Structure formats: C-alpha cells, structure tokens
Amino acid sequence: MKVLVAVKRVIDYNVKIRVKPDHSDVDLTNVKMAMNPFCEIAVEEAVRLKEKGVASEVVAVTVGPKAAQEQLRTAMALGADRAIHVQTDDKVESLAVAKLLKGVIDEEQPGLVILGKQAIDTDNNQTGQMLAALAGLPQGTFASEVDVQGEKVAVTREIDGGLQTVELSLPAIVTTDLRLNDPRYAKLPDIMKAKKKPLDVKTPEDYGVATGSKVSLIKVEAPAERKGGVKVGSVDELVDKLKNEAKVL
Amino acid sequence: MSILVLADHHDGQLAGTTAHVVAAAQEIARAGGGDIDVLVAGEGVSAIAEAAAKLDGVSRVWVADNAVYAHQLAEPLGALLVELADGYSHVLSSASTTGKNVMPRLAALKDVSQLSDVIAVEGIDTFCRPIYAGNAIATVKSDDALKVMTVRSTAFDAVAANGGAGIESVDKVVDNTQSSFIKEELAQSDRPELGAAKVVISGGRGMGNGENFKLLDGIADKLGAAIGASRAAVDAGYAHNDMQVGQTGKIVAPDLYIAVGISGAIQHLAGMKDSKVIVAINQDEEAPIFQVADYGLVGDLFEILPELESKL
Ligand SMILES: Cc1cc2nc3c(=O)[nH]c(=O)nc-3n(C[C@H](O)[C@H](O)[C@H](O)COP(=O)(O)OP(=O)(O)OC[C@H]3O[C@@H](n4cnc5c(N)ncnc54)[C@H](O)[C@@H]3O)c2cc1C
Ligand SMILES: Cc1cc2nc3c(=O)[nH]c(=O)nc-3n(C[C@H](O)[C@H](O)[C@H](O)COP(=O)(O)OP(=O)(O)OC[C@H]3O[C@@H](n4cnc5c(N)ncnc54)[C@H](O)[C@@H]3O)c2cc1C
Numbered sequence: 277m278k279v280l281v282a283v284k285r286v287i288d289y290n291v292k293i294r295v296k297p298d299h300s301d302v303d304l305t306n307v308k309m310a311m312n313p314f315c316e317i318a319v320e321e322a323v324r325l326k327e328k329g330v331a332s333e334v335v336a337v338t339v340g341p342k343a344a345q346e347q348l349r350t351a352m353a354l355g356a357d358r359a360i361h362v363q364t365d366d367k368v369e370s371l372a373v374a375k376l377l378k379g380v381i382d383e384e385q386p387g388l389v390i391l392g393k394q395a396i397d398t399d400n401n402q403t404g405q406m407l408a409a410l411a412g413l414p415q416g417t418f419a420s421e422v423d424v425q426g427e428k429v430a431v432t433r434e435i436d437g438g439l440q441t442v443e444l445s446l447p448a449i450v451t452t453d454l455r456l457n458d459p460r461y462a463k464l465p466d467i468m469k470a471k472k473k474p475l476d477v478k479t480p481e482d483y484g485v486a487t488g489s490k491v492s493l494i495k496v497e498a499p500a501e502r503k504g505g506v507k508v509g510s511v512d513e514l515v516d517k518l519k520n521e522a523k524v525l
Numbered sequence: 526m527s528i529l530v531l532a533d534h535h536d537g538q539l540a541g542t543t544a545h546v547v548a549a550a551q552e553i554a555r556a557g558g559g560d561i562d563v564l565v566a567g568e569g570v571s572a573i574a575e576a577a578a579k580l581d582g583v584s585r586v587w588v589a590d591n592a593v594y595a596h597q598l599a600e601p602l603g604a605l606l607v608e609l610a611d612g613y614s615h616v617l618s619s620a621s622t623t624g625k626n627v628m629p630r631l632a633a634l635k636d637v638s639q640l641s642d643v644i645a646v647e648g649i650d651t652f653c654r655p656i657y658a659g660n661a662i663a664t665v666k667s668d669d670a671l672k673v674m675t676v677r678s679t680a681f682d683a684v685a686a687n688g689g690a691g692i693e694s695v696d697k698v699v700d701n702t703q704s705s706f707i708k709e710e711l712a713q714s715d716r717p718e719l720g721a722a723k724v725v726i727s728g729g730r731g732m733g734n735g736e737n738f739k740l741l742d743g744i745a746d747k748l749g750a751a752i753g754a755s756r757a758a759v760d761a762g763y764a765h766n767d768m769q770v771g772q773t774g775k776i777v778a779p780d781l782y783i784a785v786g787i788s789g790a791i792q793h794l795a796g797m798k799d800s801k802v803i804v805a806i807n808q809d810e811e812a813p814i815f816q817v818a819d820y821g822l823v824g825d826l827f828e829i830l831p832e833l834e835s836k837l
Binding site for chain 1: 535596598599600603621622623625626627628629630631632633634636637638639640641642651655656657658659660661662663664665666667668669702703704705706707708709710711712724748756759760765766767772773775780781791792798801802803804810815816817818819820821822823829832833836837
C-alpha cells in the first residue's frame with residue numbers, strides 16, 4: 277500500500293507573529309519557517325507504517341513556493357521515499373490545496389493519505405476534510421491512533437468529550453492530532469541521503485486547478501493587547517482581590 | 526437569503542454551543558441575512574429538536590432522525606448538509622469537533638471556501654477570524670454564493686430560549702457504506718463543560734503527576750469550575766485529551782481562569798487569553814503567564830492550592 281503525506285511550510289511554532297503597520301497582512305520577512313508540527317506527526321505515522329510492513333512506499337507532497345522543497349527534503353530525511361512539489365507562489369487557500377491533492381491522489385492511487393489536522397498559521401483545520409469530500413473518501417480526523425487491518429483502517433479520534441473510534445474502508449483520509457506519535461529527529465546521514473531522493477516538480481496547471489479564491493483579505497490587526505496585572509503577596513490577598521476588586525467570587 | 530445552523534448535541538441533549546451559534550446567525554440576519562433554520566441530525570433526537578425550537582430567533586427546525594446519522598459521522602452528515610444547503614446563503618456550525626469534521630466537506634462539495642472559527646460578524650459577507658494562534662485577527666470577505674463557516678461560540682453571547690419554532694422532518698435519507706462507528710470513550714464528569722464554564726482552573730506540567738491533579742478538585746468544587754490542562758499535562762498523561770486548553774485544544778473565555786503550574790506558551794495563551802480575569806500560580810516569577818495574568822501569585826503550588834481551597 278502506498279501512503280501519501282501532505283506537508284505544509286509554515287512559520288516555526290515558537291515565533292510570535294507581528295502584524296504589518298499598514299494592516300495588510302502579517303509580516304513574514306526573515307521569520308523562521310519549518311514543517312507544520314502536525315505534518316511532522318503525519319510523516320512519522322507514514323514512516324512507522326512502512327517500518328511495520330503495512331506501507332510499501334511513502335510519498336510526501338507539498339503545495340507552495342520553491343522554498344517549500346526544504347520541507348519535502350525534511351520529510352524524506354525522516355523516511356519518505358520520494359516527493360512531489362506542486363510549485364506556486366500564489367496564496368493557495370485550503371479548497372485549492374484540496375483540489376491539487378485530489379489530482380495527486382488520482383495519479384498516485386494511494387491506499388492512505390495522511391495530513392495534519394490544522395496548519396498553525398491559518399489554523400483552518402479543513403484541508404483533509406475537503407480532500408476527503410472531493411475524492412469521495414471516508415475520513416478519520418484528529419487521529420490519536422491509526423490501525424490498518426487489511427482493507428480497513430480503525431481510527432481513534434480526539435473529540436470534544438473524549439475519544440471516538442471509527443472504522444473506514446480504504447482508501448481513506450486521516451488527519452493527525454498531537455498524541456498520535458512523537459516524531460523522530462532527522463539524523464545527519466539521512467539528511468544527506470534525502471538530497472538524492474527523487475523530487476518531482478509540478479504546477480497547478482498540470483492538475484487543471486485554478487488557485488484563486490473568492491475570499492479576500494480585507495485587513496489584519498493585532499488582537500487587543502492584554503496587560504499584565506499585579507503580583508499578590510499571599511493567598512489571602514488573592515482571595516480578597518478576587519472578591520472585592522475583580523468581583524468574580 | 527436565509528441561514529442554516531447545524532445543531533451540536535451529545536448524550537441526548539442540545540449542546541449549549543448551539544445558542545451561541547444562533548446568536549451569530551442573528552447578527553447575520555440583522556445585516557440582511559433572512560430567516561434562521563436549525564438542523565438537528567442524529568438518531569432519537571426529537572427532544573433535542575424541541576429544545577432547538579425554543580431558541581430565540583429560530584424560524585424552523587429540520588429534524589433528520591435516522592440510524593445513519595447516529596454519532597454524527599462526517600460522511601453521511603456532510604451528504605445530508607449538501608442536500609439541505611440549496612436555498613441557504615449561509616450555513617453555520619460551532620467550531621466543535623463535529624462542526625470542524627463536517628463543515629469542510631459541505632464547503633468542498635459546494636465548491637466554496639470555508640471560514641473557520643469566526644469571532645465577529647461585520648456584515649453578511651464579511652467576518653473576523655483569528656490566525657497564527659490568535660496573534661493576529663484577519664477580516665475576510667467572502668464572495669462565494671454560499672458562505673460556510675464555523676463559529677467560535679465563546680465570542681457570541683447565547684440567545685435565550687423563549688421561542689417556539691416549527692419542527693419539520695427531513696424525509697431524504699442518505700446512505701453510508703464507507704465509515705462505521707466502533708466505540709466512544711467519553712470522560713465522565715459532573716463538572717460544567719470547559720467551553721461554557723464561568724470559572725476554569727487548569728493544571729500544567731508543574732502539577733507533577735496525575736494524582737496531584739486532584740489538588741484542583743476541591744477548589745473546582747467550591748467555585749463550580751471546570752478543570753482544564755495544558756498540552757504538556759495531557760501529553761504526560763496527567764489529564765484527559767478533552768481537557769486541553771489552547772490553540773489546538775479547546776478555546777475558553779470564562780469570567781475567571783486560574784492557571785496553575787503552566788508557563789504560558791503562546792499555544793496555551795491562544796486558548797484562554799480572552800478570559801475576563803486571569804490568575805496565575807507559578808514558582809517562576811519570570812514565567813510568561815504572568816504577562817497576561819491580572820493577579821499573579823509566585824510560589825509553590827503544593828503549598829498554595831491547599832491554602833486556597835481552605836480560604837474560599
Ligand atoms: C485570506 C488569505 C490569506 C492568506 N495569506 C497567506 C500568506 O500571507 N502567506 C501564505 O503563505 N499563505 C497565505 N494563505 C494561504 C494559507 O496560508 C494556506 O496555504 C491555505 O489556507 C491552506 O492551508 P490551511 O492552513 O488552510 O490548511 P489546514 O486545513 O489548516 O491544514 C491541514 C493540513 O493540510 C495539509 N496542507 C495544507 N496546506 C498544504 C499545502 N500547501 N501543501 C501540502 N499540504 C498542505 C497539511 O497536511 C496540513 O497539516 C492565505 C490564504 C487566505 C485565504
Ligand atoms: C503544534 C503545537 C500545538 C500546541 N498546542 C497546545 C495547546 O493547544 N495547548 C497547550 O497548552 N499547549 C500547546 N502546545 C504546547 C506548548 O508549546 C507548551 O509546550 C505547553 O503549553 C507547556 O505546558 P506547561 O505550561 O504545562 O509546561 P511547562 O512549560 O513545562 O511549564 C510548567 C510550569 O510549571 C511551573 N512549576 C513547576 N513546578 C511548580 C510548582 N511546584 N509550583 C508552581 N509552579 C510550578 C514552572 O515554573 C513552569 O512555568 C502546542 C505545541 C505545539 C508545537
């Protein structure tokens with residue numbers, strides 16, 4: 277079974293973003309970029325499936341600018357066998373990413389597709405679900421456990437009240453939650469080897485997908501800044517302030 | 526133009542979030558968006574439909590009561606929404622795990638974008654939503670004929686329940702051969718829901734182990750609080766996954782949030798910084814949580830928590 281993994285280039289999760297003074301967008305100049313943490317979890321899961329003998333090949337795919345090839349090399353250093361880069365400098369929104377990934381599915385015919393549940397920049401949490409709908413496939417979102425058994429996969433999902441397990445027919449789409457696994461770090465020899473692994477470059481036109489969107493960004497603003505308050509010296513003072521000043525007790 | 530709201534429910538009850546989503550729908554209606562209908566889909570959901578019919582501002586409740594919608598699996602629920610969406614200009618749900626699971630399917634099948642986690646309505650086609658862990662707020666305008674969106678329930682005050690909308694059943698039943706429900710392990714708790722509680726007390730890695738989380742119980746009992754956790758506490762197994770507060774967990778905005786042994790990483794702050802009053806208890810006076818706390822208490826939580834419980 278072939279496993280397809282979608283990875284996204286985003287700002288490093290430690291970076292606190294700034295809004296541009298003219299409010300046109302956030303300022304990404306010179307910001308450290310990395311693979312979306314949920315995508316690292318997706319790659320790890322795919323590689324583990326290969327190590328267990330369930331997957332025969334792991335293919336990583338990204339949609340984005342030339343620089344996003346760094347994240348594909350990282351995916352290959354972590355164990356993906358080859359990569360597909362759908363190269364575009366456009367701001368590609370979730371629906372168009374899903375359409376492009378659908379095009380890749382049609383060509384590659386994977387048995388399982390793993391995505392992150394959410395990209396930590398736009399926080400959309402929708403690409404995997406959109407892809408499932410467009411490809412006519414079942415979905416196991418927010419996965420904390422993935423168990424492939426023959427023609428089916430059991431997915432345990434982190435839902436609001438706890439955990440839910442569903443069984444899906446393959447091929448299927450899975451999106452990862454934080455507790456699915458602990459991604460490994462790439463070792464230097466693997467990083468060197470990854471440089472030689474095959475990386476195919478495509479364009480959105482190759483899949484007949486227009487990357488435009490009917491959603492336009494009007495402005496981006498910083499949220500109301502919260503000011504730090506006071507330090508209290510004792511539990512008594514805290515209780516007194518909560519009762520008499522904040523009036524929340 | 527009219528608006529369809531997907532109701533959230535569990536354990537045979539309408540979830541509190543629905544009244545908040547209807548409030549967002551009312552804002553769209555006031556901006557020119559027309560009637561508000563609610564869809565209740567599930568198995569054995571007539572009591573839920575009756576509760577939804579009482580929500581102020583609702584004109585009609587659609588009930589899709591069939592075994593195929595039990596557990597609200599994404600595939601049949603998405604297909605049902607696609608059937609019903611014609612004739613609506615907006616379809617809304619809360620940003621619950623059910624809403625997040627199904628709404629993008631509807632959007633994709635209608636070839637429109639989805640707006641996630643809407644926190645303000647600026648007009649019938651213009652909305653605000655947080656991005657980058659809430660460190661920026663984007664105002665976006667959608668020119669799609671159908672607007673599909675999830676709504677952050679804490680950003681809208683719930684509507685009251687004095688109404689009396691008509692209830693109609695949806696006859697069309699979709700089928701589902703692709704997915705099936707196996708089991709659910711839901712955390713049992715008599716405490717209020719995290720997203721709706723007036724007071725939340727959360728523990729972090731500083732709690733040290735799962736047993737110590739019990740130190741929060743007595744305080745939660747006295748304050749009628751829900752108990753939350755940081756990701757580090759959940760990862761370490763001190764607390765259940767459904768207790769995680771943050772960018773990638775639950776978003777809360779209670780009147781009082783008490784963070785105990787939590788450092789205040791941006792991902793955690795994203796889930797609680799809209800709380801009215803924030804209290805931080807941490808032994809490290811440099812911990813970033815103090816930068817957002819109204820009241821900070823520097824010290825050992827193992828001494829502070831028992832004293833706090835006794836003085837409430
Ligand atoms: C108004 C607006 C402004 C934008 N501004 C910018 C901007 O300033 N800079 C910019 O770079 N982008 C911008 N974008 C594009 C945006 O950041 C995302 O690329 C797009 O919305 C898809 O990712 P997501 O965050 O929605 O995905 P989510 O649904 O949150 O991501 C879930 C998963 O989908 C997969 N996935 C998502 N995107 C890709 C991808 N490109 N390739 C492979 N897998 C993927 C990953 O597995 C990811 O973990 C903008 C979009 C809009 C609508
Ligand atoms: C993709 C991604 C998503 C994430 N999503 C979330 C999310 O949704 N929610 C979330 O919370 N985090 C999230 N995180 C994790 C986040 O970055 C932090 O790692 C996490 O919040 C840290 O948890 P903590 O504050 O409990 O632990 P730590 O940072 O280890 O802090 C523990 C604190 O306890 C204090 N302490 C220790 N002992 C005592 C004592 N005896 N008395 C008093 N104080 C004490 C210490 O001084 C310290 O400040 C995410 C990370 C990533 C990469």
